[in-house]
Amino acid sequence: MTVDSKVIGYMVSEERFPDKAVIIKEGSIGDWVYVILEGRVKIKKQTSRGLLTVDTLSEGNFIGEMAMLKQSNSKRSASAVADGPVVLGVLDSVRLLQEWEAQPVRIKKLISNLIQNLEKTTKKAADMIVASK
Amino acid sequence: MTKNKEKIPPVVKLNYFKGDLIIKSGDYGISIYEVISGKVGIFVESGGAETRVAILDPGMILGEMAFLSGNTGTRSASARALEDCCLEVWHPAMLLNDYKQMPDLLRRIAGQALKLITRMNKMVVELSLKQEEELVDGQTHGGYDPQEENRKFYRKSVSLECVFRPVNSPKDLKLPGRIRDISKGGLGMTVKTSGLINYTPDFGDELFISIYLMPDQKMNMTAKILWLKKDKTESTISLGTVFTHMEPDDRKRLGFFLMA
Numbered sequence: 001m002t003v004d005s006k007v008i009g010y011m012v013s014e015e016r017f018p019d020k021a022v023i024i025k026e027g028s029i030g031d032w033v034y035v036i037l038e039g040r041v042k043i044k045k046q047t048s049r050g051l052l053t054v055d056t057l058s059e060g061n062f063i064g065e066m067a068m069l070k071q072s073n074s075k076r077s078a079s080a081v082a083d084g085p086v087v088l089g090v091l092d093s094v095r096l097l098q099e100w101e102a103q104p105v106r107i108k109k110l111i112s113n114l115i116q117n118l119e120k121t122t123k124k125a126a127d128m129i130v131a132s133k
Numbered sequence: 134m135t136k137n138k139e140k141i142p143p144v145v146k147l148n149y150f151k152g153d154l155i156i157k158s159g160d161y162g163i164s165i166y167e168v169i170s171g172k173v174g175i176f177v178e179s180g181g182a183e184t185r186v187a188i189l190d191p192g193m194i195l196g197e198m199a200f201l202s203g204n205t206g207t208r209s210a211s212a213r214a215l216e217d218c219c220l221e222v223w224h225p226a227m228l229l230n231d232y233k234q235m236p237d238l239l240r241r242i243a244g245q246a247l248k249l250i251t252r253m254n255k256m257v258v259e260l261s262l263k264q265e266e267e268l269v270d271g272q273t274h275g276g277y278d279p280q281e282e283n284r285k286f287y288r289k290s291v292s293l294e295c296v297f298r299p300v301n302s303p304k305d306l307k308l309p310g311r312i313r314d315i316s317k318g319g320l321g322m323t324v325k326t327s328g329l330i331n332y333t334p335d336f337g338d339e340l341f342i343s344i345y346l347m348p349d350q351k352m353n354m355t356a357k358i359l360w361l362k363k364d365k366t367e368s369t370i371s372l373g374t375v376f377t378h379m380e381p382d383d384r385k386r387l388g389f390f391l392m393a
Contacts, residue, residue, distance in 0.1 A: 106228060110197045114198065124253075
């Protein structure tokens, strides 16, 4: 996946992170949304056996969008950690949020329901990885 | 795509009584439902038995993944009213225009969420299968066949008190233990050696176990010791067991407990 001009149009700045830097911390409050411009980012969940990687995202993927879209609770549902040096585009979260809020109510319900299910499934997967070890 | 709003079916509200089937697995269907009141259970069928995999509360949506992925195939699960409930039915045509008019970036973010959830679902299924295979490999005693069970189960970490005794011991013997994890196939527990009166657990021993999954739900089962491990001070022993007998009702209750 590549980052095209439509996404670039939302970028307000660029941030660089060294390997293993914590970009987003699970449980913290935040509304920044990023797009990965270069490098890879590991998605990690806190479990009874420490931090566990549940997915790895790469160029063109978004991170931090879940807190904005799930509506009820803006706590970060997972941590995002740099896997090697990473360059991120910081998106205009005010504009994104305005556009999101302007969507018809049913579309919003539909997508925030999807995001909540993603959060639940991710947690379940993390629990199962722990159980299988 | 028509822009004529008259051609889009109106939103309808439907009422269901407790126990009514709302969606049948395998049927064709494209409608999206929002739960307005009551609770809806999602059931997956496997080997002739229905297992509840989710409960939807008011405000939750059913059928959104099929809509977002453009899937017009058959329903992958059944939905049943767990109590009297009211659902709002949305025809996808109504949402499609709105979805197409969404800013590109929001649509891409939704598309990514759909991809990630599909990946996570796949991972969950693979992990269930893996754990099931390990159980089958470790099993030496008949009476319980995990292959017949729903394949989507996993080991849940818990901390539940239990009482147990070897199957051939007097019925009034009650040894204390603590369940550490449980799945449809077996459980792991720790016991204090100080609480074991004249009994030393060994491989292959069969135990009667009673536990309370919920305060009012006592469950009984027999399980066989597959492995055991003493800690350094020998004050506690960890046991891994595989179920050898459980009543169907208890098995059902355990299934719900694991999915909750």
